[in-house]
Amino acid sequence: MMSSALLAIQSTNPIALTPNELWVINTFFYVIAAVGIVAALKMVTTKNVVHAALYLLVVLTVVAATYIVLGAEFAAATQVMVYIGAVMVLLLFGVMLTRAKIGDDGDLDYDSKWIGGLSAVSMFAVMGYSLWEAFGTDELPADMAVQRTGQVANSIFSQYIVPFEALSMLLLAALIGAVVVARRD
Amino acid sequence: MMLAVEWFWLDWPWWADTVVRLIFAIVVVLLPAGVTVYLYLFKMVSFMQSRLGPMEAGPYGSMQLLAEVGKNLQKEDIFPAKADRRVFALAPYVVLLSTFLLAVVIPFGPQATFINLDTGVFFALAVSSVSVVGVIMAGWASASKYSLLGGLRAAGQLIAYELPLILAVVGVVIQAGTLNLQGIVTAQTEGEIFGFGGLGNPYFFTQFIGFFIFLVAVQAELTQVPFDMPIAESELVSGYMTEYSGFRFLMFFIGEFATANIFAFLGATLFLGGWQVPPFVHDLLGVDANWQYFNLIGPGVMLAKMLLLTFVVYWVRFTFPRFREDQLQKFAWKFLIPLSLLNIAVTGAFKVWL
Numbered sequence: 001m002m003s004s005a006l007l008a009i010q011s012t013n014p015i016a017l018t019p020n021e022l023w024v025i026n027t028f029f030y031v032i033a034a035v036g037i038v039a040a041l042k043m044v045t046t047k048n049v050v051h052a053a054l055y056l057l058v059v060l061t062v063v064a065a066t067y068i069v070l071g072a073e074f075a076a077a078t079q080v081m082v083y084i085g086a087v088m089v090l091l092l093f094g095v096m097l098t099r100a101k102i103g104d105d106g107d108l109d110y111d112s113k114w115i116g117g118l119s120a121v122s123m124f125a126v127m128g129y130s131l132w133e134a135f136g137t138d139e140l141p142a143d144m145a146v147q148r149t150g151q152v153a154n155s156i157f158s159q160y161i162v163p164f165e166a167l168s169m170l171l172l173a174a175l176i177g178a179v180v181v182a183r184r185d
Numbered sequence: 186m187m188l189a190v191e192w193f194w195l196d197w198p199w200w201a202d203t204v205v206r207l208i209f210a211i212v213v214v215l216l217p218a219g220v221t222v223y224l225y226l227f228k229m230v231s232f233m234q235s236r237l238g239p240m241e242a243g244p245y246g247s248m249q250l251l252a253e254v255g256k257n258l259q260k261e262d263i264f265p266a267k268a269d270r271r272v273f274a275l276a277p278y279v280v281l282l283s284t285f286l287l288a289v290v291i292p293f294g295p296q297a298t299f300i301n302l303d304t305g306v307f308f309a310l311a312v313s314s315v316s317v318v319g320v321i322m323a324g325w326a327s328a329s330k331y332s333l334l335g336g337l338r339a340a341g342q343l344i345a346y347e348l349p350l351i352l353a354v355v356g357v358v359i360q361a362g363t364l365n366l367q368g369i370v371t372a373q374t375e376g377e378i379f380g381f382g383g384l385g386n387p388y389f390f391t392q393f394i395g396f397f398i399f400l401v402a403v404q405a406e407l408t409q410v411p412f413d414m415p416i417a418e419s420e421l422v423s424g425y426m427t428e429y430s431g432f433r434f435l436m437f438f439i440g441e442f443a444t445a446n447i448f449a450f451l452g453a454t455l456f457l458g459g460w461q462v463p464p465f466v467h468d469l470l471g472v473d474a475n476w477q478y479f480n481l482i483g484p485g486v487m488l489a490k491m492l493l494l495t496f497v498v499y500w501v502r503f504t505f506p507r508f509r510e511d512q513l514q515k516f517a518w519k520f521l522i523p524l525s526l527l528n529i530a531v532t533g534a535f536k537v538w539l
Contacts, residue, residue, distance in 0.1 A: 086347075
């Protein structure tokens with residue numbers, strides 16, 4: 001048989017991970033987390049706006065990788081498709097149409113950056129505290145299963161149907177709003 | 186049964202398993218790319234244009250591709266003076282990364298898969314969009330107006346044609362009831378056409394609109410003629426690839442043609458029944474659908490179907506003139522996307538009421 005980590009991805013039945021494989025997964029998580037933190041710091045400190053966009057791309061990729069570590073395959077694929085394939089491409093597209101100098105932009109500084117930093121830190125504190133309060137030292141069950149796409153679909157269209165429809169309406173409204181704003185005539 | 190188990194489910198440690206899968210992935214990406222470039226790009230186009238094509242390197246010019254690779258490897262690795270060196274160097278790798286990630290979900294037999302992802306086709310479409318980032322990086326980092334214009338055109342075009350590509354596949358997913366590519370192959374094998382199961386139900390019969398949209402969108406995603414505005418040679422020299430030479434140009438070249446093959450593999454899996462032979466062959470041979478030797482026959486079947494679809498890609502490429510930019514965008518937004526939405530609605534209605 002194949003190693004059970006691969007089987008856990010391939011089979012429909014949850015398979016318990018051995019401590020050795022858990023160690024591999026944990027190490028992998030720390031590596032990608034480190035990459036993500038470094039990329040996030042570089043993103044706000046770099047002097048070139050396209051470099052900043054590319055570092056943001058790395059951060060979003062790390063988020064997708066984290067979803068894979070957590071077994072949320074569908075969320076990871078969605079992250080890649082929406083954020084990397086669409087949002088970041090549009091952002092780069094916009095940056096290149098307007099200002100895309102090579103080398104230092106020089107004036108890439110912002111007076112209210114301390115307020116931004118403060119709100120980021122307080123956001124981190126609130127999120128960290130609430131996550132810690134909610135889950136604390138909970139551990140994932142040993143038979144940690146890969147989340148099936150079918151399960152995701154079932155929960156979206158039964159338990160979470162109201163928030164899902166509300167979000168759809170919000171996005172539709174934003175879309176129509178964008179068209180109205182963009183139209184000149 | 187045992188033979189396949191011995192061959193494909195060996196009790197290897199995970200790293201050996203991973204290495205073997207990596208080697209096979211490289212074979213799956215490079216070998217068909219070489220075959221189609223020689224067969225179609227060198228020879229078929231030559232015959233269409235009443236000439237012989239490459240004849241010197243090897244018998245009938247068959248070693249021409251190796252000569253080209255050797256030539257490109259010897260060339261100087263040129264960086265433009267004002268280029269952003271790191272981004273410039275990284276861009277071809279991003280394009281090639283997307284190609285390899287796309288290859289790993291394609292099934293070639295009942296057990297002959299690199300990874301049998303539950304999200305299958307959704308994952309494939311997601312990673313296929315990563316190549317746009319590489320193209321934009323190349324266009325920007327080259328510090329050349331031609332490259333930048335090519336990169337911008339590529340971004341606009343790839344975004345516009347990604348939507349019909351995804352929406353065309355949704356019809357297949359609705360009909361098969363699964364995103365898993367292996368599941369889609371099984372659904373086509375077990376399907377019946379008006380109660381006749383001898384051919385299975387390859388989805389190009391029922392999803393012919395989706396198949397058409399898929400082929401058009403793939404042509405555009407690959408920036409092949411008639412959708413080659415991003416590298417339009419009469420206007421932009423070579424678009425985002427203008428400043429690249431040597432090995433990095435070779436990587437773009439491989440990325441372009443390998444991606445064509447892998448999209449053809451994907452199209453074969455979604456619409457032509459995948460690695461499976463028509464079910465009446467099962468009865469002739471007296472075997473069931475997961476016969477162990479399909480692990481060996483499957484790649485050959487896939488290769489044949491892939492060659493058929495890439496033939497269409499190159500046939501169109503060498504037949505049609507180039508679209509204008511506005512025609513190209515109008516075709517995507519005003520024709521293909523409404524058509525694919527209609528296809529989804531009709532497929533859904535049939536799924537629910539039939």
